[in-house]
Amino acid sequence: MSNASKPDPGRRRPWVVGVSGASGTPYAASVLRGLLAAGEAVDLVVSRASRLTLLDETGIAFRDAHWRSDLREWLALGADGKPGAFAVSEADLADVRYWPAGDLAAGPSSGSYPAKGMLIVPASTACVAGVALGLSKDLLQRVASVTLKERRRLVVTVRETPLSGPTLKQLVMLDEAGAIVLPASPAFYAGATHIQDLVDFVAGRVLDAAEVPHGLYRRWEGELRGGSKEEADPS
Known part of the structure; x- marks a missing residue:
């Protein structure tokens, strides 16, 4: 077998994380931290609508030209809005690539x-409709369509309530x-x-759902424990 046909064991294979305009940017931040903590490579797509949501929920203006510093600030933010709740270094973002939502010629x-x-975390109903109908109106929807056609894993974390009939069908x-x-249902x-x-x-x-190991929550083990997480954890 020639060298050209041999698989490259060091080939980068990222998870693409799409952030749509639905409320719930802390969900995206937590997923991104979990992927990076597990040593996964990440390709990030932030929709135009999600930038408005991110600005409203966190005060962070996500900019193409400064995406790395903006992402670092976002990932360091706690869900309660407390800055510096998580330690995020430049090294932590070493294997993150960012693709602008309007770049339909992007790698993914x-x-x-x-x-x-x-x-897709979170997924708005507009995003759900676009992906279900195969519209590919931006890079996020295009990557989702590619993921489906290539039979790769696509997780859609829909964040809306109540759900209309058309959205349920989609x-x-x-x-x-x-x-x-995967509805955002804690x-x-x-x-x-x-x-x-x-x-x-x-x-x-x-x-x-992505089969990525993590320690983000206490799993159900068939025993009633009662009380808070701190009370149940002897450490």
Whole structure:
């Protein structure tokens, strides 16, 4: 076998993380921190609408020309808005690539681009509709379409309530196309005592769907523990 046909064991295969305009930017931040903590490479796509949501929810203006410093500030922010809640260094972002939402010629827009799959966190109803109908109106939707056609894992973390009939039908369409529909529905059995715990539960379930190891929440083990996470944890 020639060298040209041998697989490259060091080939970069990122998870593409798409952030749409739905409320819930702390979910995206927690998923990104979880991926980086697990040593995963990340390609990031932030939609134009999500920049407005991010600015409203965090006060951070996400800019193409300064995306790395803006991302670092965002990931360091706690779900309660407290700055510096998480330690994020430049080294932590070493294997993150950012693609502008309007760049339809970006690497992940092609099925030949090596990627493990895509996580859309959060997914707005407009994003759900665009992906279900195959509109590809921006890079986020295009990458989602590529992910489906290449039979890669697509996790759609829809964040809306209540859900209309058309959106429910579109979510069924995504499920039938092979996507994992994962509503941003936090649970309370893990002993949540802080808003960050609720955010991390949803982010942890997204990473579970992607089969990425993490320690973001306490898993159910078939025993009633009662009380808070701190009370249940002897350490």
